[in-house]
């Protein structure tokens with residue numbers, strides 16, 4: 001807010017040539033506290049105004065006036081502005097207490113919808129770390145979008161179709177064991193699939209067999225469809241266990257197969273637009289002008305592929321949701337695929353194709369290498385989550401052995417640790433998976449934040465704080481760093497959403513917890529003259545930690 005006021009005043013002083021938005025962009029936040037809270041550098045003006053920056057700064061400084069500015073000081077070519085801490089604090093606390101749930105929300109998404117294509121594991125295969133990243137990042141982005149006013153549609157685009165399912169059917173019928181499949185579905189399906197590939201090396205006719213099973217599946221052969229549905233059901237209920245642990249729900253679980261009978265429509269449309277070209281019996285679309293390799297639409301044996309399904313899904317979603325954007329939360333390795341899908345749709349004349357966005361992310365590493373969930377390690381992810389919960393339980397046992405509801409808290413802490421460890425990094429970077437690092441209470445972790453939150457709760461309880469009796473006129477100088485951080489919340493929400501970057505929120509919360517911990521360590525709260533004011537502030541910290549964590553998909557227990 002003050003930045004806007006300052007920009008407006010400076011623009012007014014400088015005249016038409018320097019509009020408000022230009023000034024707004026130039027204003028900085030000084031690194032050194034002694035340089036104030038905001039600074040406007042005058043160097044860019046020196047040439048046109050033919051004046052020394054120092055002089056310009058002096059002239060501007062004299063003319064700036066507003067109750068929110070406590071002191072305006074020209075310094076080395078800058079106009080340094082010190083905020084009136086009491087004014088700012090009161091204003092912010094009043095805003096928070098007017099409507100606590102609404103603090104930080106925006107209206108710019110009102111009336112618009114955003115589709116999130118996320119999670120998307122493949123049936124009959126283990127839920128990989130990549131799928132975990134997609135789930136967790138997609139969920140946080142959906143929460144942020146909602147907070148900005150958008151309606152969101154979270155779609156779990158299950159990988160449930162493709163030629164590999166022909167092989168899987170053939171493999172299961174040869175080597176499958178029903179009991180095993182019921183007991184441990186993904187492991188059993190992976191086992192027969194691996195078996196199939198081994199055997200096919202010796203006996204290539206198996207490949208043909210796989211193909212013919214896929215053909216049967218495409219032709220709706222009863223046996224093929226029944227088995228495939230079964231594989232799908234058991235896989236989904238395995239995935240459900242992970243979603244339950246993570247506390248994540250979807251608006252729609254709709255896989256690739258849903259689009260089977262809509263694909264001819266897409267191909268017809270592409271043909272009508274004169275985009276299809278035949279190449280060695282296959283149908284392709286050239287993307288030379290776009291600098292991309294051609295997009296395969298239909299293989300020479302008549303089957304459609306991943307891209308055909310994504311094109312169809314995009315068209316269908318546009319019709320159903322009339323979306324503002326679709327966010328495809330998918331690993332970096334699929335960049336080319338999404339570029340092709342987008343360019344094909346653009347070529348077909350769909351302007352909205354511009355609004356398909358690939359929200360890519362890096363890999364999850366273990367000891368510097370890509371984590372594998374293949375063969376034999378099939379329960380890895382669920383195990384990792386269980387392990388995180390177990391270790392969290394152990395930590396709690398040591399720190400607070402009499403805690404009520406220990407089991408729930410351990411789950412919230414363990415799962416929160418895994419989620420936060422992912423979200424605190426820029427999503428484009430690779431992440432090293434380290435349970436130990438995730439779970440420390442001191443580092444940049446969820447438990448650290450949850451612990452700060454629990455601390456606010458116990459302080460409020462000790463002080464018998466009642467939010468109805470909040471006093472929003474705080475004087476304490478030592479509270480300033482906390483206040484300064486608290487008030488960034490709305491801005492952080494907007495930025496994190498607009499840049500599709502939940503790590504902005506993660507970092508903000510770490511900063512808030514750090515400043516709160518310092519404040520709390522150095523300030524007498526209960527029993528001080530200002531105790532009601534300080535408790536009011538602490539309540540605001542509690543609200544924000546809780547809400548911020550919840551935007552990231554993490555719970556904040558009151559006691560831990």
Ligand code: ARG
Pocket residue numbers: 117120121122157158159310328330
């Ligand atoms: N199931 C795919 C995989 O595991 C990811 C699907 C991503 N979404 C999409 N619309 N293509 O690689």
